[in-house]
Amino acid sequence: MIFRRPVEAVGAGTVRVAEEVGGILVLSAQVVRACIPPRIDRRELVRSFHKMGNRSVPIVVLTAFFTGGLMTLQTGPFVKQLGATALAGWGAGYAVLREIGPILIALMFSGRVGANNTAELATMTVTEQLDGLRALAIDPIRFLVVPRVIAMMVMLVALTVIGDLVALVGASVVGRWLLDIEWSTMFHSFADNLKPYDFLHGIYKSIAFGAAIAMSSCYFGVTVRGGAVGVGRAVNAAVVAAAVSIMLLDFFITYLTG
């Protein structure tokens, strides 16, 4: 049979994806269930906030600055050619607030925090620390997963707010230094053309992205198998799953909320 191998490959791939999506959904349900009487370990939560939020600020600020600058670099020459510098902030700000800002910050967050979290949970799983917790009658989901999921969702939103602001600053700086657009022109252009809803639209997205990153990184962390090789593979799978779900969610949110 000449068709056997491709059919097998497609089937195996589909089954694996279905298994992963199902596993992530089951874990999400368990996380929600564990939140119902909200008994969250406060120390673990604060530690996660600090580690995932505060310590990601530098990389998010750098990324956002370059992103804002890039958007001005790409739209600026076109705007200048038309002689409509009053619109310079429109293209850059709109793209940054609604699309590129949340997406790039989420991708960096997934790389820094999501991957790190997978590595940490996976190391705990392969060294049987999760079984140790279970033996002590401590639910690993309530103790380890729930605080991380909450911390990631809250912190991605907070970092996106900071990142949006920095990106607009980056757009203005690049506009001033590379394209000779005055600070005040840029500022008025932002103020006149951007609506609060544009900003909120990006924030909706970052809530969904935070949930997707948190669930996929925890899922691949707690289901890992097989030593150091397994940990590497789990981190790889987690960042890929997070990237795909960021793109899919972005599309659906844009389409549904306009």
Added chain:
Amino acid sequence: MIELVERIGSGAIAFWRALVELWNVYVSTVAGCLRALSRKNRANRGELVRQLYAIGNRSLLFVAVTLGFIGMVMTYEACLQLSRVTGEFSQVGTQLVRLIVSDFGPTLTAMMLATRVGAGIAAEIGSMKVTEQVDALRMSGVLPIDYLIVPRFVASIVMTVALAVIGSIMMYAAGGLTAQYSFGVNPNLFFDLHLLRLRHLAMFVIKAASYGAAIPVIAGFCGLRARGSSEGVGWATTAAVIGSSFAVIALDFVISAAALFVSGGDL
């Protein structure tokens, strides 16, 4: 106060050392490429083909799906915004293709590859490092960089350019479909390439090739620095994803700004 200065200073020194080490890895990789060319040995060819397959073919679906979706979103947002202001869609396609070719196509493809390929390379080399396979290579007289990073370096440059072409086409095609079905834009008007210039294509190749060169060097460097056991591999993989994603954004900025100076503010 002194503690703060100490912390900043030690961070800066560690960063600078890592940068120097990264530069060394890059130089040895390029030197390894030249050596492999002059030696014409066949041993590495099988490895190169394997890496081309692992980096290219196995990322194809991932890149095509993600870039297709992002193309739809970008077109949708652009059309939505235009429909509020002018309601005139004749420029959407021609401007979008310029943006895709000169920036978004290669950059977003590389961002996706930085997560998939960067994490993969770091996990693989990191696992080899902590299980002392890298030391075993060195013991048997093989340079780890020549054996591990050089084939990935060449494969990644070739495949990033190839995948960027496919990803950009996906983006443009998905954008065209969205524009037609959601806003009724005529496809003939949308798929109009007359604003595309040779310099946009040059930009495309330069950007894709430099991202392709940066990702395996950074990921390989992080993998070779892995220490300890499974925890070390996890750290190395995380560092590789962050380092290569950030390198893509920074390179994009530097190349775009340089192009702006070279072309004198022209598009």
